[in-house]
Structures are given as structure tokens and as C-alpha cells.
Amino acid sequence: MNIFLYVCTAIMFIIFQASFLNYFLPSYLSPDLISVFVIYVAMTKSFREGVLFTLFATYMLSLNTSVGFLNLSLFYIISFAVARYVSLNFYTNELKYLFLSIALPILASKLFILFWLKLGNIIVFAEHFLYMLSETLITAAAGIIIFKLFNLIDIKTGQINLESIVEE
Amino acid sequence: MHNKILGKKYKEMIVLLAVVLVLVTVNATHRIEHQLRWYDKAIVFMTAPVQYALTSVIQGGVRVVDNYFFLVDVKEDNEYIVQENNILKNRLHQLQESEYENSRLKKLLSFRDRLAIPMISAEVIAKDPSSVFKTLRINKGEKDGVRISMPVVNYNGVVGQIIRVFGDYSDILLITDPNSEIDAMVQEDRARGVIEGLGKDNCRLKYLERLDDVRVGDVILTSGMEKRFPKGIVIGQVVDIKKKRFGITQEVTIKPSVNFNKIEEVFVVVVNQ
Numbered sequence: 001m002n003i004f005l006y007v008c009t010a011i012m013f014i015i016f017q018a019s020f021l022n023y024f025l026p027s028y029l030s031p032d033l034i035s036v037f038v039i040y041v042a043m044t045k046s047f048r049e050g051v052l053f054t055l056f057a058t059y060m061l062s063l064n065t066s067v068g069f070l071n072l073s074l075f076y077i078i079s080f081a082v083a084r085y086v087s088l089n090f091y092t093n094e095l096k097y098l099f100l101s102i103a104l105p106i107l108a109s110k111l112f113i114l115f116w117l118k119l120g121n122i123i124v125f126a127e128h129f130l131y132m133l134s135e136t137l138i139t140a141a142a143g144i145i146i147f148k149l150f151n152l153i154d155i156k157t158g159q160i161n162l163e164s165i166v167e168e
Numbered sequence: 169m170h171n172k173i174l175g176k177k178y179k180e181m182i183v184l185l186a187v188v189l190v191l192v193t194v195n196a197t198h199r200i201e202h203q204l205r206w207y208d209k210a211i212v213f214m215t216a217p218v219q220y221a222l223t224s225v226i227q228g229g230v231r232v233v234d235n236y237f238f239l240v241d242v243k244e245d246n247e248y249i250v251q252e253n254n255i256l257k258n259r260l261h262q263l264q265e266s267e268y269e270n271s272r273l274k275k276l277l278s279f280r281d282r283l284a285i286p287m288i289s290a291e292v293i294a295k296d297p298s299s300v301f302k303t304l305r306i307n308k309g310e311k312d313g314v315r316i317s318m319p320v321v322n323y324n325g326v327v328g329q330i331i332r333v334f335g336d337y338s339d340i341l342l343i344t345d346p347n348s349e350i351d352a353m354v355q356e357d358r359a360r361g362v363i364e365g366l367g368k369d370n371c372r373l374k375y376l377e378r379l380d381d382v383r384v385g386d387v388i389l390t391s392g393m394e395k396r397f398p399k400g401i402v403i404g405q406v407v408d409i410k411k412k413r414f415g416i417t418q419e420v421t422i423k424p425s426v427n428f429n430k431i432e433e434v435f436v437v438v439v440n441q
Binding site for chain 1: 208
């Protein structure tokens with residue numbers, strides 16, 4: 001995909017999430033599309049491009065949520081960094097790898113959010129964690145489909161694909 | 169060679185995280201309600217109509233299915249009765265509130281006066297894309313008289329407050345958002361505390377003293393102390409209380425009276441800024 005398509009995808013993901021998914025589904029059953037986007041650019045784009053796309057998606061998201069751009073960027077940079085680390089070190093072409101490589105960065109980032117929010121008492125934290133786990137698993141499952149779709153577009157348009165990051 | 173590349177990448181990553189961390193620390197001192205820049209407004213100006221259209225199509229589709237395929241009249245009657253019931257409940261709470269106030273000979277506004285508070289009705293056009301943070305976007309903005317910090321209510325009680333205003337749209341920070349704090353009081357005991365969102369469907373009442381006589385089922389109202397929310401609007405009900413053997417406060421969980429999952433219309437209360 002070219003830059004324009006990435007930008008459009010990020011915007012459409014946010015609109016779709018805010019208007020469609022959150023209308024029909026409770027948040028713990030709704031996939032986090034922006035995380036999928038960030039993990040995809042972390043795994044397929046160069047470091048600088050990936051960071052820029054992540055910051056762009058974060059900025060767009062900050063206009064739709066209560067958290068400021070800088071705080072949000074920290075959450076998604078964590079996702080980006082974990083996804084990048086996983087893809088650089090443990091890449092295989094298996095489906096379970098793909099599932100884990102989407103789930104782990106999301107979990108890391110969301111755990112950070114919980115600690116950051118200092119949702120002090122353990123019961124609240126446990127409830128949040130269950131919600132978060134459910135959201136992570138659903139996002140990872142949806143992410144596999146979205147990744148395959150993105151990769152297909154990338155291959156068709158001759159852009160970078162999943163393997164290229166390891167060879168970089 | 170490969171290790172060199174990897175080493176460089178990790179260094180870049182560490183530098184990036186360090187920079188973001190420093191910026192976040194600086195940013196943490198700022199308030200959530202910030203003035204928007206022209207490009208923020210331009211982006212929302214372009215994206216919000218798409219959100220609005222998408223939500224309208226979805227809501228329209230759901231309504232068509234609901235109203236035309238299943239029990240048209242019964243559905244309408246039921247909705248009317250539920251709405252009426254909610255209004256009456258809210259009136260009842262406010263009347264009780266007036267009684268409490270009268271009994272202590274306070275000179276406050278009467279119930280009728282409260283209803284006379286000017287309000288701007290608005291439709292919800294989008295919800296927060298994240299799962300922990302809770303905001304709503306509505307189809308009324310600066311042009312309609314909406315301003316930052318204005319309270320937002322519906323028939324059931326407090327919804328939240330305005331945190332961002334664009335030309336035709338604005339964003340509401342819901343009371344369930346972890347960044348939200350509202351001064352509140354227990355209707356029966358008159359004990360005061362601060363309602364804080366928990367990022368889920370519930371809130372907690374902070375700074376309530378340990379000896380305050382609060383019980384499950386007690387109604388929580390806005391206190392009016394912070395001069396933002398009018399006094400006596402229902403926030404929710406106490407669903408859980410945890411008292412420790414030590415400490416000076418107790419932990420009280422509140423279930424908001426508004427169902428945020430089904431919210432479609434809200435009222436922005438016009439208060440003098």
C-alpha cells in the first residue's frame with residue numbers, strides 16, 4: 001500500500017470503530033483496529049515510516065478520545081516497539097505466530113494503560129484485565145484477517161510484505 | 169552485520185521511548201480540556217460528517233428493523249412509557265432534593281426554575297474508539313452555543329461534560345471515563361465526595377469519610393459545589409461499599425443512572441461561563 005492508502009486506512013479504521021463497531025458491540029467484544037494498524041506498520045514498514053504512521057494514527061485517535069496525543073502516542077509506541085521486537089526476533093510464517101505477534105503488543109500496551117491509570121483496587125484491575133484479555137483475543141483474531149488482506153494488497157501493488165522486515 | 173542493524177534499531181527505539189516519556193511527563197501537567205488548533209478542527213470538520221452519516225445509517229437501519237418488522241405500536245408505547253417513567257423518577261429525586269433543602273431553610277431554586285435551565289438537545293454521532301476511555305461525539309458545537317466544561321445530561325441523569333468543541337460538533341467526557349471527576353453528594357446523608365470514572369460502566373465515590381452513613385441503594389446527586397453542574401441532578405446509585413479497618417475514607421462504587429451503551433440523545437446544559 002502507498003502512503004495515501006495507509007493514511008486513508010487509519011482514518012477509516014477510527015471512523016469505523018467509533019461509529020459502527022462501538023454501536024453494535026460492547027467494547028470488550030470489539031476489535032481494536034488502530035492497534036492492528038500500528039502492529040502491521042511495525043512489522044512491515046521501515047522504522048521511521050512505521051513510527052510516522054503510528055504517530056499519525058495516534059494523532060487521529062486523540063481527536064476522538066479523552067486522552068491527549070502524547071499519552072496516547074506512548075501507549076501505541078509500546079505496541080509498536082513490542083511488535084517490532086517480536087517480528088525481528090521470532091518471525092515464522094505460522095498462523096499461531098501471527099496471532100501471538102498481534103496479541104502480545106496489544107496486551108503490553110493495555111497493561112501499561114492500566115498501570116498508568118492507577119486503577120488502584122485489585123478488583124477493578126481484575127475486571128479490567130478480563131475485559132482487556134477478551135478485547136485482545138478478538139483483536140488478534142480480526143488482525144489475522146486484516147493482515148492477510150493488507151499483505152495481499154501489498155503483494156499486488158509490489159510493496160513491502162511481511163518477510164521483508166527480517167531481511168532489512 | 170545483522171546484529172549491527174538490530175543494535176541500531178533498538179537504540180532508535182529506546183531513544184524514541186525516552187523522548188515520548190519525557191513529553192508525556194511534561195504533558196501530564198496540562199489539563200485535558202485544551203484549546204484546539206486549526207488543523208484539529210479541519211480534520212474533525214472532514215471526518216465527523218462521515219461518522220455522522222455512518223451512525224445515522226446504522227441507527228436508521230436498526231430503527232427500520234425495530235419499528236416496522238416488530239410490533240410497531242407496542243414498541244412506541246413502551247418507549248413512551250419508559251421515557252415518561254424516567255422523567256417522573258428524575259422529578260421525584262429532584263423533589264426529594266428540594267424537600268431536604270427546604271428543611272434546612274436554604275434559599276434555592278425551585279424545581280420549576282430548574283427545569284427552566286436552557287438546554288441544547290443533541291444527537292450522539294460517535295463513541296470513543298478505545299475501550300478504557302469514554303467519550304461521545306455529538307452533532308452540536310460552537311455554532312450552537314456549546315462551550316467547554318458545559319454539563320451534559322439526559323432524562324436519566326448526568327452524562328458528562330464537554331471537553332472539546334468544534335464548529336458543528338463537540339466531545340463529551342463521560343462520567344465513567346477515568347479522567348472524569350465531578351463533585352457529588354449522597355442524597356440521604358448529605359455526605360460529599362468526588363465521583364471518578366473507572367473506565368467501565370461504573371464509577372467510584374472518592375473522599376467519602378469512613379463514618380459517613382452511606383448505604384447500598386442511596387442516590388448520588390451533583391453537589392453544585394464546583395459551579396459547573398447544577399445542584400441535585402441524579403448521578404447514580406450506590407451498589408457497593410467497602411470499609412477497611414483502617415484509614416479515614418471508604419470506597420463506594422456507583423452505578424450511573426444513565427445507560428451509556430444505549431445513549432442516543434443528550435442535553436447540553438447552558439451555564440454561564
